[in-house]
Amino acid sequence: MSEGEGERARVAPAAAGDDCARVRAGGTVAAGGSAVGGRGASGGTARSAQARDRADLGHEQATAMLADLRRTLLDRFGTSDEAVLDPGLLSGTRPDPARRATGALVVPVRFHVVHSGGSGRLSTAAVQRQIATLNAAYGGRLGGADTHVRFRLDSLDRTDNPAWFRSPQRYEGPMKRRLRKGGRGTLNLYTAAVGSDVLGFSTFPQWYRRDPRLDGVIVDFRSLPYGSYAPFNHGFTAVHEIGHWLGLMHTFEGGCVSPGDGVADTPYEAEPAQGCPQGRDSCPQRGRDPIHNFMDYAHDACMRGFTAGQGRRIRAAWAAYRSRKTGGHRGDLGTAAPGAARSVGAAR
Numbered sequence: 001m002s003e004g005e006g007e008r009a010r011v012a013p014a015a016a017g018d019d020c021a022r023v024r025a026g027g028t029v030a031a032g033g034s035a036v037g038g039r040g041a042s043g044g045t046a047r048s049a050q051a052r053d054r055a056d057l058g059h060e061q062a063t064a065m066l067a068d069l070r071r072t073l074l075d076r077f078g079t080s081d082e083a084v085l086d087p088g089l090l091s092g093t094r095p096d097p098a099r100r101a102t103g104a105l106v107v108p109v110r111f112h113v114v115h116s117g118g119s120g121r122l123s124t125a126a127v128q129r130q131i132a133t134l135n136a137a138y139g140g141r142l143g144g145a146d147t148h149v150r151f152r153l154d155s156l157d158r159t160d161n162p163a164w165f166r167s168p169q170r171y172e173g174p175m176k177r178r179l180r181k182g183g184r185g186t187l188n189l190y191t192a193a194v195g196s197d198v199l200g201f202s203t204f205p206q207w208y209r210r211d212p213r214l215d216g217v218i219v220d221f222r223s224l225p226y227g228s229y230a231p232f233n234h235g236f237t238a239v240h241e242i243g244h245w246l247g248l249m250h251t252f253e254g255g256c257v258s259p260g261d262g263v264a265d266t267p268y269e270a271e272p273a274q275g276c277p278q279g280r281d282s283c284p285q286r287g288r289d290p291i292h293n294f295m296d297y298a299h300d301a302c303m304r305g306f307t308a309g310q311g312r313r314i315r316a317a318w319a320a321y322r323s324r325k326t327g328g329h330r331g332d333l334g335t336a337a338p339g340a341a342r343s344v345g346a347a348r
């Protein structure tokens with residue numbers, strides 16, 4: 001069995017549909033009671049004992065989600081070619097009001113700290129460091145491409161709820177129904193004690209239509225910058241999970257089998273990177289494994305950036321699913337000039 005086939009075999013397509021989760025290490029991850037489970041191709045949660053990640057979408061679900069994006073773009077803009085769309089998305093003549101001020105796509109963040117007494121009760125400074133880390137990562141300041149996405153902390157609330165804090169997967173539904181704010185273009189970011197294996201989980205933009213109330217990202221409070229989850233404590237778990245929220249799949253999605261993550265400039269990869277396996281080249285296709293990519297599983301110290309293609313994917317997915325103009329008509333492209341982009345929040 002090749003590594004690629006092993007990756008694909010690990011999760012049956014029928015098991016797809018759970019939240020996307022980043023795992024802390026190579027350990028077994030229980031499927032948990034994710035509320036997203038019922039929204040995928042099936043509600044099944046069965047996974048092999050080797051499953052490292054509830055996030056593996058499986059070939060059927062991944063290709064269906066990519067097809068949904070293409071269909072939505074074609075319907076709205078007359079083309080699904082992201083290279084053709086992107087200049088318009090970056091310099092559209094009808095800028096989204098949310099972007100006009102900065103030239104970047106500015107994502108409003110509603111930050112929800114769920115804690116149990118003093119446990120997990122993050123300081124405002126810790127939250128602001130996470131936002132700054134998001135802006136550094138998505139701005140390409142840690143080594144990758146500038147995605148032209150920025151994040152703005154719009155609100156911060158704290159909820160003392162020991163059950164939600166200890167079992168955010170189990171209580172995902174009631175927790176989000178209570179705390180979630182805003183619409184399709186608002187990032188609701190929750191922190192809780194996600195677990196010892198899974199570091200976080202997220203919904204995809206393709207899922208918004210089905211259940212908008214579950215839209216959002218949950219990360220372990222110890223994964224924030226200077227948190228206690230070394231070597232996953234640079235704040236890159238939120239960077240990774242928000243990548244899913246913005247429409248990116250894992251770089252190892254589908255292993256060596258087309259379409260992989262559906263992004264042309266992220267080389268195929270047979271399986272997730274653990275640690276920092278320098279020089280690894282696990283697939284016959286061109287390019288070494290993208291182990292430094294935020295959408296892989298390497299240690300935070302190994303993670304550096306997104307690719308230009310991932311930036312285009314994010315902007316296309318935003319236009320398709322999260323723009324204020326989503327649901328509008330053809331030609332509703334919009335951002336301001338990319339040269340005017342600046343980060344929101346403090347530099348790292």
Ligand SMILES: [Zn+2]
Binds near residue numbers: 020022250
């Ligand atoms: Zn993931």
